[in-house]
Amino acid sequence: MKAGHEIEVLIRAKYPILYIVSWEERRVEEAVAKVCADLKRTLHTWSITQGMKPPVNRTTGPVKPTALPGELEALALIHESPEFTVFLLKDFHPYMRDYRVVRLLRDLAARIRGRAQTVILIGPRLELPTDLEKDVTVLDFGLPDNDEIAAILDKVIDAVKDNPAIDSKLEPAQRELLVKSAQGLTLDEIESVFARSLVEKKRFDIEAVLEEKKQIIRKSGLLEYYAPESNLKDVGGLELLKDWLHKRNSSFTDKAREFGIPVPKGILLLGVQGCGKSLVAKAVAANWNLPLLKLDVGRIFGSLVGQSEENIRKAITVSESVAPCILWADELEKGFAGVSGGGVSDSGTTARVFSTFLTWMQEKTAPVFLIATANDVTKLPPEMLRKGRFDEIFFVDLPDGPEREEIFRIHLAKRRRDASKFNLKTLAKATEGFSGAEIEQVVIGGLYIAYDAGHELHQKDLLAEAKATVPLSVMMREEIDELRTWAELRARPASRVDE
Ligand SMILES: Nc1ncnc2c1ncn2[C@@H]1O[C@H](COP(=O)(O)OP(=O)(O)OP(=O)(O)O)[C@@H](O)[C@H]1O
Numbered sequence: 001m002k003a004g005h006e007i008e009v010l011i012r013a014k015y016p017i018l019y020i021v022s023w024e025e026r027r028v029e030e031a032v033a034k035v036c037a038d039l040k041r042t043l044h045t046w047s048i049t050q051g052m053k054p055p056v057n058r059t060t061g062p063v064k065p066t067a068l069p070g071e072l073e074a075l076a077l078i079h080e081s082p083e084f085t086v087f088l089l090k091d092f093h094p095y096m097r098d099y100r101v102v103r104l105l106r107d108l109a110a111r112i113r114g115r116a117q118t119v120i121l122i123g124p125r126l127e128l129p130t131d132l133e134k135d136v137t138v139l140d141f142g143l144p145d146n147d148e149i150a151a152i153l154d155k156v157i158d159a160v161k162d163n164p165a166i167d168s169k170l171e172p173a174q175r176e177l178l179v180k181s182a183q184g185l186t187l188d189e190i191e192s193v194f195a196r197s198l199v200e201k202k203r204f205d206i207e208a209v210l211e212e213k214k215q216i217i218r219k220s221g222l223l224e225y226y227a228p229e230s231n232l233k234d235v236g237g238l239e240l241l242k243d244w245l246h247k248r249n250s251s252f253t254d255k256a257r258e259f260g261i262p263v264p265k266g267i268l269l270l271g272v273q274g275c276g277k278s279l280v281a282k283a284v285a286a287n288w289n290l291p292l293l294k295l296d297v298g299r300i301f302g303s304l305v306g307q308s309e310e311n312i313r314k315a316i317t318v319s320e321s322v323a324p325c326i327l328w329a330d331e332l333e334k335g336f337a338g339v340s341g342g343g344v345s346d347s348g349t350t351a352r353v354f355s356t357f358l359t360w361m362q363e364k365t366a367p368v369f370l371i372a373t374a375n376d377v378t379k380l381p382p383e384m385l386r387k388g389r390f391d392e393i394f395f396v397d398l399p400d401g402p403e404r405e406e407i408f409r410i411h412l413a414k415r416r417r418d419a420s421k422f423n424l425k426t427l428a429k430a431t432e433g434f435s436g437a438e439i440e441q442v443v444i445g446g447l448y449i450a451y452d453a454g455h456e457l458h459q460k461d462l463l464a465e466a467k468a469t470v471p472l473s474v475m476m477r478e479e480i481d482e483l484r485t486w487a488e489l490r491a492r493p494a495s496r497v498d499e
């Protein structure tokens with residue numbers, strides 16, 4: 001149990017106040033109880049409904065009930081209590097809005113620092129006043145690991161072993177798969193999904209577990225599961241980017257680790273609208289055969305201030321629990337815009353969320369490959385682009401002639417047309433300055449023209465549609481030029497330059 005170990009280390013190192021962010025109160029309580037037993041500390045738990053349990057033996061002062069509100073009383077009790085104690089305060093975050101509580105906690109931190117005494121706050125949300133940031137150590141209590149999941153599985157199997165109607169037998173390979181599929185769920189969720197599968201299907205059903213997991217990920221509202229649809233073969237051009245990705249096809253295997261290859265961190269795809277950035281993200285997932293989780297960057301910040309920080313942590317935890325996977329942060333600048341700017345309106349929340357994200361990018365060891373996309377570099381904070389965050393920054397430009405031919409070929413084939421019947425060179429020439437998305441629209445528009453006229457799709461339909469289109473690059477000429485100048489020095493081209 002990694003999280004339990006971290007708690008133990010922090011308690012032994014005499015960190016005064018810990019804040020554990022988790023929905024899993026029961027699990028955290030069990031882990032803390034175990035650590036306390038190992039370290040021979042007395043554990044007291046407190047909640048507003050139950051008060052302090054077991055009661056504290058005061059070393060000083062009169063033992064008489066006070067008129068203090070519960071939360072202040074609790075802190076006063078801790079202040080007077082002897083060493084070798086640990087206090088677990090449940091759902092304490094709402095009280096930290098009170099300046100008296102903040103002050104008392106700071107006093108307490110000063111008093112017990114260096115003493116064998118620890119205060120542990122636990123709650124499902126991270127809500128920490130800035131004043132307390134230096135005194136409180138925040139730690140995430142990770143979701144159950146494989147060993148813990150296996151233990152729950154055994155418990156569930158044990159509960160039904162005498163029931164002849166239920167087939168709870170599992171081949172070792174099936175068992176491993178089942179345990180893996182339950183990663184990312186909380187203890188309670190795992191227990192219910194296993195039990196439900198047995199009740200409904202009379203056996204363990206991996207599909208049901210995966211379905212449940214998708215539900216839960218969906219419910220979080222921050223991440224979205226994407227079914228793999230397109231493949232890198234459906235991406236026209238961008239040869240250098242595709243090469244780079246192909247080279248890393250099997251870099252998530254144990255074999256690659258043994259060979260000494262580090263897990264790729266991620267890439268930033270920067271570039272002109274409609275040129276295939278989002279498409280590549282989806283295609284890589286299919287090629288690497290990894291689950292694709294799309295991070296809703298807007299939603300992370302959209303919610304109530306204060307929750308944003310919790311949101312980003314949650315998204316990170318969930319994605320790590322699904323690892324190996326691809327985390328796709330589409331249109332990154334939408335979320336992180338304004339970090340370098342004012343930040344006045346949200347009292348630094350954006351900056352804090354951003355720094356959590358950056359730290360994670362820098363330090364993450366879990367095989368989560370981040371694919372971020374962006375159109376506007378000027379809105380991205382420069383720290384984000386520094387070396388070490390992304391493996392590579394690719395600039396995705398408008399497709400050149402041969403690339404446009406290939407994109408035509410792909411989209412004609414997609415609509416079950418034989419591309420060899422069209423003069424792709426002419427089409428490419430007629431679509432100078434078009435993005436991939438616009439070429440796709442030319443094919444669709446051409447089909448409409450042909451359908452309306454009652455004949456099969458001809459070259460001239462496509463040319464007519466192309467002629468009627470004003471590509472975005474004409475209207476956005478200056479922006480694109482600016483982006484190119486920027487990218488020339490700082491990013492790697494995604495396409496081969498043939499000239
Ligand atoms: N290089 C390409 N090859 C094949 N199809 C492409 C290519 N580029 C774009 N398309 C088509 O255009 C559609 C839109 O492209 P995509 O969403 O990937 O663009 P984007 O770069 O993410 O744009 P934005 O910056 O607006 O998000 C794709 O789904 C695909 O059908």
Ligand SMILES: [Mg+2]
Nearest residue numbers: 277278330373
């Ligand atoms: Mg996109």
